[in-house]
Amino acid sequence: MGSWLARHLHALVSSTGNLARAPLATALTVAVMALALALPQSLLTLVRNTTSATGNLSGTITLTAYLKPEVGEQKADQLARSTRARSGVARVELITATQAMTEFRRNSGLGAALDVLPENPLPHVLIVTPVPSASDRASVENLRTALAAWPEIELVQLDSDWINRITAILSVLHAVLWMITALLAAAVIAVVGNTVRLEIQARRTEIEVTKLVGGTNAFVRRPFLYTGLLYGLMAGALAWLIVAAAILSLRSAVRELAQAYGSQFVLAGPGLHELGWLAAAGALLGWLGAWLAASGHLARIDRNN
């Protein structure tokens, strides 16, 4: 056990030494890997922020309940009051047929043409705004069903098309994000693999002799795996810094944008959780790239056996 640990430490130290011996090449490799890791993490951060931003805006979801034509104004007022009393409802606005017609007359520009109508064809309308905590899809749907069940109500319309559209866009973005992540993960593996391959070339004799004296493939591979692991850890940490810097530089612009829309939304940067995530992903991909490169080389040596 003691010597097992010693050998791993030895491999780790010698890998670290190898990286330090060529600082420029190491830095370039790490930078390329970091960019490949930072890109999906940035996109993910943006998608997350957008999701939470639309979550904030969901307070503006409204339901429009159209009353049946025969329902009178007094009854409409009564319905508005009982709707207001429901839990999960923040605000109810009654727009009477008369108000609606007045507004329509003003906005449509049809003016006198509407006087031709024998009577006001518009129904009374209730505009219902749920509280934010009851603004999720399921709660809103429940409210809609409850209102629609009332005999006085003709139709309940959900005015959340634009939210649905953003949600749809976000889910497409999510899928795209995963594709980009997979491609860039492959790129990270390729970059590490190539770097490790160069190092293997430089240490060809050492590998050959090690195998001649009875070193196993696992033993030969070990220092290269550590090299890949170290590259990945460094790239993960650097990627986190890149994302944090990007978010920081966008933050004031986004705050202004949000304020223009009357929102207190603040762009959230990557946290410690993301640092751990990026480092782990980098280490795993680095290890994998190194493993592939080393195993490929060893397989070529072992072809005779």
Added chain:
Amino acid sequence: MISFDRVVKRYPNGREALAGVTLEIAAGEMVVLTGRSGAGKSTLLKLIALLERPTRGRAIVNGVNLSDLPAKRIPAFRRGVGMVFQDHKLLPNNDVFDNVALPLVVTDTSLREIDKRVRAALDQVGLLGKERQLPEELSVGEQQRVGIARAIVGRPPLLIADEPTGNLDPELAVEMMTLFRRLNSVGVTVLLATHDLHLVRESGLREVVLEGGTVHDHTVGALPTIKGVR
């Protein structure tokens, strides 16, 4: 220790380097493998080190059948065969100690044990005190002795050497032969390949001659029978 029965080795390019070699070498023996260049000496040693597999025939080394040993078990097998090369294959950036220690480093040997055994091996080849020198700081003869120390540091029962004196002048070559004989006298089975017949002459060693891919002659301490070799 080594038992070959009609062993054939054909390379992928179709070249048949060994065309049915039958050979027995007992534990504790010292044998010199001769034959002109291209006779198949290196090929035979490569089979013993499992650097190549036999194409046909039965080859048993150290109790292991070379034809069907799983690849996974080759490293452990090789630790039982010390190898010395003409170009010694030392790692130029590692000092003498690290070069000799390599066969122990690849196994679960403790640092204290490594230290002890590397010194013992260096002592056997007369290089104690040169641990921290780099190979390039040594003479050719010393480099070859470092290679021998590395081959014996794991105490393998079998030592094979391919042209170990090929790069040495005659005086050093004789010295090297003496060293191999001393190792053999403490119980190591030794198989040397050389095309230098002067080394074998009057040595009293068993000689196995390869010619045309087969063992042409077994002689014990006799004069060479192959013409055309200097």
